[in-house]
Amino acid sequence: MTMGTGFLEVVTTTANGALPVPNAKITIFNGDNILYELVTDESGIGKSVPLEAPPVELTLDPNYDGIPYSICDVKAEAEGFTTAIVHGVEILDTETSILPIDMTPALESGQIHDYYTPPHNLVSPEERRMERPPEAPARPSPRVLSEVIIPEYITVHLGRPDNPNARNVRVPFTYYIKNAASHEIFSTWPPTSLEANIYCIISLTLNRIFTAIRRLGMYRIHIIAQKNCRNQLRFKSQNFKINWYDFRTS
Numbered sequence: 001m002t003m004g005t006g007f008l009e010v011v012t013t014t015a016n017g018a019l020p021v022p023n024a025k026i027t028i029f030n031g032d033n034i035l036y037e038l039v040t041d042e043s044g045i046g047k048s049v050p051l052e053a054p055p056v057e058l059t060l061d062p063n064y065d066g067i068p069y070s071i072c073d074v075k076a077e078a079e080g081f082t083t084a085i086v087h088g089v090e091i092l093d094t095e096t097s098i099l100p101i102d103m104t105p106a107l108e109s110g111q112i113h114d115y116y117t118p119p120h121n122l123v124s125p126e127e128r129r130m131e132r133p134p135e136a137p138a139r140p141s142p143r144v145l146s147e148v149i150i151p152e153y154i155t156v157h158l159g160r161p162d163n164p165n166a167r168n169v170r171v172p173f174t175y176y177i178k179n180a181a182s183h184e185i186f187s188t189w190p191p192t193s194l195e196a197n198i199y200c201i202i203s204l205t206l207n208r209i210f211t212a213i214r215r216l217g218m219y220r221i222h223i224i225a226q227k228n229c230r231n232q233l234r235f236k237s238q239n240f241k242i243n244w245y246d247f248r249t250s
Helices: 056-060 173-184 191-211
Strands: 004-014 025-030 033-039 049-053 070-077 083-091 096-103 112-116 153-158 168-172 214-216 219-221 223-225 234-236
Touching: 004 025, 004 070, 004 083, 033 049, 049 070, 049 083, 070 096, 083 096, 153 173, 168 173, 173 191
Parallel strands: 004 096, 083 112, 153 223
Antiparallel strands: 004 049, 025 033, 025 070, 070 083, 096 234, 153 168, 214 219
16 A cells, blocks of 8 residues: 555644643654654744655545554643643544644643543444433423524533533534544545535534533533544644534524
């Protein structure tokens, strides 16, 4: 098989992306093999680097039962911050993968936090199945909105619906959609396929938000994230952009 080339760009931030972390040391490796060592600039952005990946045609072949992407691990180190190691970063041929790493201040030197990216849903269909306890029918909302509104933030429960100990995180709506999509589809697909799938993800999420808001303890939960939902990786896809105004009525 003739290998293709994908690209990886690492972005280091802190305070939930509010501030860049400049001069972070980035190590890209695969097992014991160090592929790149670089330093982020004043904006916390590392140089985009090329990496081998299976040919893009495999991501478009529904009969291919292998893994159509390569993986690598990334370590980010910066003075005063906990070292972050992201395992299983996916690289697709012809695409630029952007890996945002939100670094947390270290309470003591030598602290390390490992993040694990699970297999993509399209190559690990068994991961899509998640046992859910029976749910009570959603109560009809006493107030029906006259138009569809895109929320700025949503609350996501990071675990099973019956697990009150799992974290609840408040994230930007577009961030959730972007990262949910990166786990459900390949960015190498034709723009029309990307658009159709992302619109489906947006529609499902809005449906959950406005018709099935759950309560878990004292929290209002907009949507449940499966254990395999990624929160680290997003892709640059060529010539594709979602028009958010398509979801607003006049």
